[in-house]
Amino acid sequence: MTPEQLADTAPAVEAGTGSPAVSLRDATLAYGERTLWSGLDLDVAPGEFVAVLGPNGSGKTSLLRVLLGLQELNAGSVHIGGGPARRGSDRIGYIPQQRALDANVTVRGRDLVGLGLDGHRWGLGFSGRRERKRRVADALRAVEATEYAAMPVGLLSGGEQQRLRVAQALVGDPSVLLCDEPLLSLDLAHQRKVSRLIAEQARRSGAGVLFVTHEINPVLPLVDRVLYLVDGRFRIGTPDEVMNSGTLSELYRTDIEVARVGGRLVVAGAEDDDHHVLGAGEA
């Protein structure tokens, strides 16, 4: 690891207490000449909630793509749910970065959520079908989407579609949850609800959570650790260890002020006005 990398490499799982939900060792990802990050060591313990922060283009989505088996590392290793990262694993729940579904998409919300269930596990018999139906209904209820579950998803609002994506990711009871800006286009009440549902999945089922976000405040009370990526450098630690003026100034290589105002974090100085960690009045 180079001195530039400021990672705390202490494993999140104590020896003998089970394997991490996610494990990266000395991981490097580069596109051509551009290295997004290198020497990344990260263990996410079962039940742990890790927020992934960083400016545009710092490689947050690319990290999730590596964990989904969609992108190869240039060096190092990745394990997820105890095995190598591979496409289509049914142990991973994934909430992709939001793109509005086309108005012509006619699949119903209920069926979209059902796609999150592994057909083989429940079988095709009557009891399997009943169990599937029950699980989908529970997931729809959890995100308050029952009311519009029979509508073609293309006709739903951005926030309504997003709640269905959350239900789809949670319905299969995953052991790892990869969330890419899951709170985008949700109103404040649903931001809270969805954040809590994701944290509950971590606590109840022992799912390891990686939660990419530009705004830490809605999830600050739920977060165990933060991975902060800036321009190839990174820092991993508790919110207090990472979200302070000294650490962020070091990461951004410029003066950053971090203040706590009424339980919220206010960050000033990075990326001018459009800094991704927003001010006190936002979110």
Ligand SMILES: Nc1ncnc2c1ncn2[C@@H]1O[C@H](COP(=O)(O)OP(=O)(O)OP(=O)(O)O)[C@@H](O)[C@H]1O
């Ligand atoms: N397949 C690819 N080939 C080449 N460059 C890529 C590829 N995928 C992503 N990149 C580049 O890598 C950088 C990191 O992209 P990534 O989407 O991981 O960033 P991010 O941190 O999620 O950004 P944002 O906050 O804007 O969503 C970007 O500059 C992007 O253009």
